[in-house]
Amino acid sequence: MGFSCGIIGLPNVGKSTIFNALTAAGAAASNYPFCTIEPNVGVVPVPDERLWNLAKLLGKENVVPTTLEFRDIAGLVEGAHEGKGRGNQFLDDIRNADVLAHVVRCFRDPDVVHVDGVLNPTREIDVVEAELVFSDLELLERRISKLKKMAKFQERSLQQELSIAEELMEALEEGRPLRSLPLGERHKRLATSLGLLTVKPLFYVANAGEEELQGKGELVEKVREKAEKDSAPCVVICGKLEAELLDLSQEERAEFLNEYGLESSGLERVVLVGYRLLDLITFYTIVGRELRAWTVKAGTLAPKAAGKIHSDMERGFVKAEVIPYDSFVQAGSLAKARDQGLVRLEGRDYVIQDGDIVTFRFTS
Ligand SMILES: Nc1nc2c(ncn2[C@@H]2O[C@H](COP(=O)(O)OP(=O)(O)OP(=O)(O)O)[C@@H](O)[C@H]2O)c(=O)[nH]1
Ligand SMILES: [Mg+2]
Incomplete structure (x- = not known):
């Protein structure tokens, strides 16, 4: 995706x-x-x-x-x-x-x-922002009134969701888009699952x-x-x-x-x-005559990154041969990098780093 x-x-x-x-x-x-x-x-x-340096x-x-x-x-x-x-x-x-x-x-x-006849960037930005905030408020209001009915059953997770939803609501009512707040993981998750707009970067x-x-x-x-x-x-x-x-x-x-x-x-x-x-990182693969850049979210583990290329590679993941971009450029070639011991062998708990050049080993 x-x-x-x-x-x-x-x-x-x-x-x-x-x-x-x-x-x-x-x-x-x-x-x-x-x-x-x-x-x-x-x-x-x-x-x-x-990428273009590597290609050269x-x-x-x-x-x-x-x-x-x-x-x-x-x-x-x-x-x-x-x-x-x-x-x-x-x-x-x-x-x-x-x-x-x-x-x-x-x-x-x-x-x-x-639209207004006169250019006024500040006002125009506010108009767009307000529409996004209103749209979020509506979604939240609906969710909150539903949660209030359901929360009568005293289920803990529902009550937690309700209190998070109300916190989000409060910020929006003050006209503050959610992206401007230091949101915790649970707040972010709820905002995303409800499809709120002002949480997007x-x-x-x-x-x-x-x-x-x-x-x-x-x-x-x-x-x-x-x-x-x-x-x-x-x-x-x-x-x-x-x-x-x-x-x-x-x-x-x-x-x-x-x-x-x-x-x-x-x-x-x-x-x-x-x-x-988007908080993404780029890694590179060299296969035959092709040099290719790939995108994953920061924090992605090696097998998942392999899965970007092919689901078989994720399923059959064995190891990843990894060399950071800078070391590669210093060495000048993959063979030299290997000789100098700059290529590391990483397992399934390795977090792919921005700029890694990766060769996946997998069984099919
Ligand atoms: N002078 C000038 N005209 C521009 C510039 N950018 C766009 N236009 C003109 O502004 C008009 C509208 O541009 P669009 O790109 O269609 O605007 P839009 O935001 O997509 O409009 P909607 O889809 O109707 O919301 C066109 O006639 C463009 O040629 C610019 O940088 N300078
Ligand atoms: Mg248009």
Whole structure:
């Protein structure tokens, strides 16, 4: 199962423009068939410098990056939780995402209609946030009233759930999204099992006009302030420009970014920030001519990681040969790394680490 990033925001803020640029860039950057699965769902490679370094060291041409799925979700309007706009359909789409990219319009373009007529990033962010909070409140209210009836039977686990639900409710009533709270495991589990939206990690994407691209404009600054207050990451991007950049060759693009004083394209930063927020790690496998990156949640045990590749490998797991990325680069090749004793043999209780290069041994 892959991980999914939902692109949310008010109507006409540039969500589809960014989504299209993301998927088109993904398709252009690699010969692997990254693509649009449905009109609004696309799979995008995760930029990974280590992977390309390894490819160079190993002389591998068949390189498969790990991926993140993006979902372009319809624009949300005030009152969505009461069924306005696409209402509940919209909220259900968000429920399917593991992480949210909240796009905020920071470009002034009189040709593009704005819902309120005036750009006000702070207010616009609040409108979207409020809808998510309302939706969570409704779900919690329903659950709480059910629990109250059931808890009459004095079952301990139900009473515990009730008190956790009431704590979550209290925070939401103060307008605080659940992701902003230091939630314990049980609170997180309940929020997730109820499909609450404000518990999902979220980052902001300030869709700037070309004049604000370097992040100095007042509109972008507003988004930044809000992001900082929430301890959420913020990526500044110009959706329209990114889409246009796709027509350039790789060299021309690099030159262009350089001119604007930007290190990597905004699209790459969007993918990376989303990926990092999910608390994922990347490990690598080298099989025959193929070098491949894989994604697992931090804390995943070796057999489970093997299962990402094939269920037989999890079932028949024997050992994992592991070498950390840095040691590998130092040694320069797998053979040398073995000679220098840098390759470790790990068993089924080994926790896969970010950057591990792994060869699984299994019986079939
Ligand atoms: N000037 C400018 N226009 C942009 C930019 N990004 C998007 N647009 C334009 O804004 C309009 C709306 O963009 P979309 O990407 O369709 O917006 P959306 O958020 O998907 O809208 P909904 O799906 O209706 O919620 C289009 O005409 C885009 O060309 C930008 O960075 N600068
Ligand atoms: Mg759209």
